[in-house]
Amino acid sequence: MTLLRAADVQLSFGSRTVFQGLTLTIEEGERVGLVGVNGSGKSSLMKILAGVARADAGELQLRRGARVTYLPQEPEFAPGATVASELSVAQGPLREALAAQAELTRRMESTPTQGQEKLMEQLAALSDRIEQLGGWDTEHHAKTLLDRLGVKDWDRPVAELSGGLRKRVAIARALLTRPDMLMLDEPTNHLDADTVDWLEEELDKLPGSLLLVTHDRYFLDELVDRIVEIQPGAGVISYPGNYEAYVEQKLVAQENAAIAQHKRERWIAQEVAWLRKGPEARRTKSKARIERARKLMEEKGFQRPKVAGLQVMQAPRLGHTVIEAEGVQKSYGERNVLKGVNLLLQRGERVGLVGPNGVGKTTFLRVLLGELPPDSGKVVIGKNTKVAYYDQTRASLDPEQTVYEAASPRGDDWVELGDQRVALRDYLDDLLFPVPMQRMKVKALSGGERNRLLLARLFLEGANVLVLDEPTNDLDIVTLNILEGLLLNFTGSVLLVTHDRYFLDKVATSILAFEGDGKVTRYEGNFAMYRRLKEQAEARAAAAPSPTAKKAEPASVAEPKQARKPGKLSYKDQRELDGMEAAIEAAETRKAELEAQLVDPSVYSNGTKAAEVQKDLDAAAAEVDRLYTRWQELQNQAAGT
Known part of the structure; x- marks a missing residue:
């Protein structure tokens, strides 16, 4: 069932058209990633869909009774708001459902048995609603959210928080509302990687639809099942699947469009050559074909999207000490x-x-x-x-x-x-x-x-x-x-x-x-x-017996001296492991030097030299991989795994 539909939406700022003729439909339970270059109107479109901004033209339809929560890049809070009061606002619908349930329960007590059937149906519906909104122990859930987001002060005024902490409070507030559609504009800004991992899990568990603007490509890969790309000054193109699937589909579409454009240009060149032959030649062609050729020449052909040409000014070579x-x-x-x-x-x-x-x-x-x-x-x-x-x-x-x-x-x-x-x-x-x-x-x-x-x-x-x-x-x-x-x-x-x-x-x-x-x-x-590496180290630390446990072991179970304990390295292997870090650093340095050589104009312009450097680079990369593999083998052996 369709949850939200926008049709023929248009938006301009002065003489600049942000988008026009934009049509987008989002179904119930769908997870959509919204992408596009900076300035293409992602945030503006999200505001229009959330109902906090108006388009110049177009129609917006939202399923009757559907609740939408919108989290902008820079969240806003009421004057004098505290962390607790903001989360209390988020729980408003839940409090209303709990109050309605209490009222129905009171009415049940004074209603004869034969008249309770309809009230029971209403109570069942309210129970489902309460579960959908997060269940009964809401304050505990809210505090758990805040603690996981790194916000410790429950009663602290929001105005005293840093920008990063304010964003975290806003994320917690948005998650607690559990709406039919959650719209998030760059939610991962100011969040560390572990918190982003946690937020992925929370969003994955939420019921309802999700519309997401983010530059975090792993986030898009994990959470969305469709990518919608805004075309600057135009509408949108929809690609099924996550971010990785979108990239593959877009590359294929661009290559097909480039081939079609090449054929179009060749056909136009032939027609232009014929038209230049003069009236006698044109009389042999139908007027319809001439008109078709002219229209084709007036059409805007395929052009690869223009991208920002960032370049680095040439710098002096680094010395031994950086x-x-x-x-x-x-x-x-x-x-x-x-x-x-x-x-x-x-x-x-x-x-x-x-x-x-x-x-x-x-x-x-x-x-x-x-x-x-x-x-x-x-x-x-x-x-x-x-x-x-x-x-x-x-x-x-x-x-x-x-x-x-x-x-x-x-x-x-x-x-x-x-x-x-x-x-x-x-x-x-x-x-x-x-x-x-x-x-x-x-x-x-x-x-x-x-x-x-x-x-x-x-x-x-x-x-x-x-x-x-x-x-x-x-x-x-x-x-x-x-x-x-x-x-x-x-x-x-x-x-x-x-x-x-x-x-x-x-x-x-x-x-x-x-x-x-x-x-x-x-x-x-x-x-x-x-x-x-971090997970392996933590697993080894968790598996290692505590010093107290070691002391409690009876002497009779100790292994004979001549038998090496499980996980203990030989002298030769231990020496290899001790020198492994330096070996890896040296191999990485060699690989980096070869990579630098390969981008040197004097090298890549010389085909023979470039091939030699590439061969050395492949060997250096293989050596780095070999060292990492051997290092992991020795670490596992030392840990007895």
């Missing part, structure tokens, strides 16, 4: 944020920093950059190291400047890209900031557009170390893919804070995990490898 931190300590009062943290950043490494909010990731970056002094320990920056820093608050962007003024770090009208000198206005046009938009003030841009502008400016600084604190927030998926490719081809080093698991899996060569109370652990590999 950034080194040794024994870094940082505390705020009695709270340890960093406790004896070490980091050796090497050429070509891309290190992802992960962990819950507030455990010190941004603090560590600021210590490395010299913005905060450590309480103890030292940080060494290489003499050839030039750092560009992306601050998640985007504080370096002046909201009163125009896009053109904000784009160039030095105020130049030209930018140097490789061996080319490009006009700034042309560079901005390639970044999807056309000339009229270049005159707009920064404060008029969307969050994604501001993010793209700051990244573009950052990459023009000629840095060989990129320090990026939450660069993926608000970016559309197309731009995320471009940023991934850019970082993979970057010849310098990268320190990256992001909660985007897909992005870390594509980009990171190692993970620095901030585990609380100042503890930081390094894991080689991407995010998926880090999760596996």
